Amino acid sequence: MSANSLSTKTYRDKYRQATLDKSLRYALVAEKVCQVDRTDTLTIQNPYGNQPTATIGAITGTYSVSTFYTTDDTLTVNQEVKYAEHIYDFENLLSNFDMFSDRIDEQSYAIAYQIDYFVLNNLCEDGTGTYSTPSGGFTTASNILTILANLLSKVSGYADTYRGLFLVIEAADTVGFSIAQSTNGFSFADSALNNGFMTRMMGIDIYVVKDSTFVSDTIGTVAVTNSGHRVFGVKGVATYAAPRGVRTEEKQVSGKTGMEVVTYAYVGFKLWSVKAALVVDITVTA
DSSP: OBOOOOOGGGBTTSOOOGGGSOOOOOOOOHHHHSEEEOSSOSEEEOOEEOOOOOOOOSOOSOOOOOOOOEEOOEEEOOEEEEEEEEEOHHHHHTBSSOHHHHHHHHHHHHHHHHHHHHHHHHHHHHOOEEEEOOTTGGGSGGGHHHHHHHHHHHHTTOGGGGGOEEEEEEGGGHHHHHHHHHHSSSHHHHHHHHHOSOSEETTEEEEEEOTTOSOEEEETTEEEEOTTEEEEEETTSEEEEOTTOSEEEEEOOTTOSSEEEEEEEEEEEEEOGGGGGGEEEEEOOO
16 A cells, blocks of 8 residues: 655645646557457457468369368456555545545556556567568658558558558657658648648558557566567457456545545456467667
């Protein structure tokens, strides 16, 4: 349980709405690029069969019989994200705003962001497509069109591309994109010059997350090696499960006024094996 340390400005000597003074928040991306399951299912089974390959030749009227087999593929909800605080009654009563409501809102966002961080790193880790950028990576404007064209070639020809394509980059990468978008084409360049960074380019939806989102670390119980990496692919070929979404409880605690507030969620992730090639792990070459 977290200890509290409230500044004196929290109390009534200076009025200010909490909603106008929230910390900077980051974009959440996972739900835009993955399927989401919020049912109470602990596991999602998705067995798949081997890929048949037809043959063509002269007409003979005979054929050979191939062996058919299946492989199990399962998503298991095995991670828990949580955060808790105790808010004393006087902290809420004497504050300029509803402390309980504000902290629940902040906790819920913190949980959602942690899920996003977990899902994006797992998505990058599990993608079996690979690509290394030219030297200078995304921050070199002259690389951008070449990188996007090469990424498109990794998934072109697959039926699933109708779902849409995505690219997740970090904030520092937008330097190269902004210059490239402003100097290529006519109407597109004019739009980029007038409106700034464009979130769609060459048919790819571009999502920007904060720097150092892609890491080499253990997140929950999963080890990932994504420092210096980004991820591209087809939308909706991975699933993350978050049974009943983010939940909050308020509990009375013996010996203390006020309430203990805990926010938590369960999460599992799976990039389905049969679709793993449609997600590309990008290595950024310095």
